[in-house]
Amino acid sequence: MKKNQFHLPDGVIYLDGNSLGPLPKAAIERIQKTVVDEWGDMLITAWNSAGWFQQPNVLGNRLAPLIGAATDTVVLGDTLSIKVFQALAAGLQMRPDRNVILSDKGNFPTDLYIAEGLIKLTGRDIQLKLVEPEEVADSLDEGVAVMMLTEVDYKTGRMHSMSELTRKAHSVGAVALWDLAHSAGAIPVDLQGCNPEFAVGCTYKYLNAGPGAPAFIYTRPDLGDIVEPALCGWMGHASPFAFDKGYKPAPSISRMRVGTPPVLQMAALDAALDIWDDVSIDDVRKKSIELSELFIKEIELRCPQLRLISPRDSKMRGSQVSFTWDNGFEAIKALAANGVIGDFRAPDVMRFGFTPLYLDEHDVMKAIIIIEKIINENIWAQEQFKRPSSLGGRAT
C-alpha cells in the first residue's frame, strides 16, 4: 500500500513489523532537520519556536484517530512500561476499597512486572490475579479494582473483545485498562465506543516510529481533569515554567506527561505518522487478514510439522500469526540468514507479522517458499543456527 515510502533492505522479506517497524524514508530527513536545523541552529529557542514542547500533545492528536480517541485525550512520552505504571496507578487510586488487579496469563510480562512493583510500592494488600485469557470475563467481580489486559496477545495474536470485556468490567464497577501494543496501527480500535478508562501502547511496532520510540497513554475525556498522576513530573504541571514549589496537575491529558520529551524520537514518530494520513486502518486490517490467511493456509499445507497457535478465526486474531515447533529457534535463525525475518519467543514460538503498509501477496508467497525450503530441507539443522544454551530466547 505504501511500500515505496519505506526503506526496506534488498533481499529481505520483513515479517517482524510487530516487533520493530521498518524505517519510513521520510524519517531520515525529518530527524536530520530536527538535529541540524533545530537543535543545531536554534539551540534552546527550539523548545518554543520549533514546537518541541507541544510535540507530545500534537503527536497525541495525530495518533488519536488511529485508536478511536478524541482530541486531547492522548499524549506521547516515556516507555510503555512507564505508561502502564501511570495508568494502573491512576486506576487503583480510583478504587481504593478494592484489592484485585485482574489480568491474563498471556499478558506481556512487563505489564505484570510493573503491576508487581506498583503493588509493593502502594503498601496496599492488592492481589495480581492472573487467569487464562478465556476466563477473564467470568473472573470479573466486585473485588476487581482494575482489569488490565493487552488486546492482542504478543505470542499468539489472540484478540480479546475490548467492547465486551470493558462492558463487563464496568458492570462490576472495575476500571478497564487496555494495552494496545499490538493493536495500534494493526487493527481498528474504538476507544470512544468501547469506553475504557485508560489505554496505553507503543509506537515502534505497527506505527513504525523506530527503536525506543515514545509510548502513548489515553485517558477517557471525563477523567482527564480528575485523575491524580502518580509520576508528577514538571512537564505535567499546570505551569511548568512558573517553577512553583507545589505540584498542580495540567488540565486533561497533559498531566500524564512526565519529564522532558525525547525530541529526536518524536521527530521520527512525526514522519512515521505522515504515512497514515491517506491510509485507512480498515483497509490495512482487511489486507492483513488476507495476507495472514494466505500464510496460514500455505504453511499448514507445506509444513505440517508446524502447529498453529494463533486463532484460526481471523476475527479473533491480530496482525500476527504464530506456530510452535521444537526447532523454532533454529528455523527463525536460518530464515533470517535466508532473507525472511520473523521472530522467536521462548520456548518454541515462531512469530510472523503481517503489515500491509509494506508487504504484499508477492512478498508473503516468497516467504512461504523460503520457509518451506528451510524447514523441509533441514537447513535449520545446520550447526550455525544452533541455539546456544546460554541464550534466553531471542533469535533475531
Next chain:
Amino acid sequence: MKKNQFHLPDGVIYLDGNSLGPLPKAAIERIQKTVVDEWGDMLITAWNSAGWFQQPNVLGNRLAPLIGAATDTVVLGDTLSIKVFQALAAGLQMRPDRNVILSDKGNFPTDLYIAEGLIKLTGRDIQLKLVEPEEVADSLDEGVAVMMLTEVDYKTGRMHSMSELTRKAHSVGAVALWDLAHSAGAIPVDLQGCNPEFAVGCTYKYLNAGPGAPAFIYTRPDLGDIVEPALCGWMGHASPFAFDKGYKPAPSISRMRVGTPPVLQMAALDAALDIWDDVSIDDVRKKSIELSELFIKEIELRCPQLRLISPRDSKMRGSQVSFTWDNGFEAIKALAANGVIGDFRAPDVMRFGFTPLYLDEHDVMKAIIIIEKIINENIWAQEQFKRPSSLGGRAT
C-alpha cells in the same frame, strides 16, 4: 577547548549550555548511521548486532568516570524525573521506619513534585521537609529517611558540599540522593569518594547529548544487588527474553533499567561522550571558573543595576552565573535577538552558563559588551521584547 567539534550557529554566543548543550558535529553522522545503517538496514536484528540492548549500560560506563563512579554502577534511560522517582522510592524502602524526605527550597521543582506524588502513592505518612539550603546540615536528624538534594542550584548556581552533607546524612542514618543535573560535565564529581547511596542526572545540559536525551542513575556498588526497583520494567529483569511471569531484578545497576531504551537519543549521547575522551573535567572546571570570574567582574562594573545572586566564591558556585534585574525577561529576550543566548527564570533571574568546551574569553568578552549595550542603551525596553502577561517565564 573543543570548539571545532561543535556545530555553533554564526553570530551566536551561547551562554545556555546549562539548559541545552549545543550539537556535537559527530552526532549528525552518528544519528544518521543509527537511523539508516542500523534501523533501516539491520531492522530488528540491530538490537543484538548493533548493540542497542547494551547501550544503556555501555554508555553508563562511559559516563561513570565523569562523575567519579565505578564500572557497572551507572545506567542511562528515561528522564530525570523518572530516575528521581526510582532513586527516591528505593531510598524510602531502605528506611521503612522513618518518615521525612529532607530537601531544600532551591531544589528543582520536578524533584519535589516527584517526591509529592511518590509520597501519596506509598500511603506512608511521609513529610517532604523543605528548608533553606544553608539549613540542610542542621535539619538532618534521625527522622530523616532520605536527604534529596541537587548539588548545584538551577537558579543561582550555589553548590552544596556533597562530601560534608553526605557524611552528615550518614551520621544520622539517612540515605543520600544527589541530583547532578547541573554537575555532570560541569564540575568534578566524586561519587565514590563522597559515598552517597544514589545519584541521578541528565545528559542534555553540560554533556551535550541533545533535547530529550536520556537521564542517568547511579547506585552505590554495595547496594546494586540489594535495591528493590519500584519501576519493574522488562529491561531491568534478570532475563528479559525468558518472558517469565514473575519479576526478578537483573544484577546490579541493570535493574534500574525500565523499558525499551531510546536508541536514537542514545546514539546522540554516544557521539557527545566522544568529546570527553581527551578532556579532563578538572581543566574544564578551572576554565569555567576563569570565564565566570571574568563575567562577574565585568558585568558588575558595567551594569551595576544587575544584582549577583550566585555565590561570589567560585568554590561555592557551579558553572553558571545569575543576576536578578526587574527587566530581566526583556533583557534576555533582547540579548537573544542580538546574538547572546542566556536564559530567564521567573520572576527576575538572568542566568548565564559557562561551558569551556566551546566558549573562550573572546566569546565571553563579546557577550559582556553586548549585554552592556542592551542594558545601558535601553534596547531591552523596545516594544518587541516586552513580556506578554500570559507567559509563565520562559524568554528564550
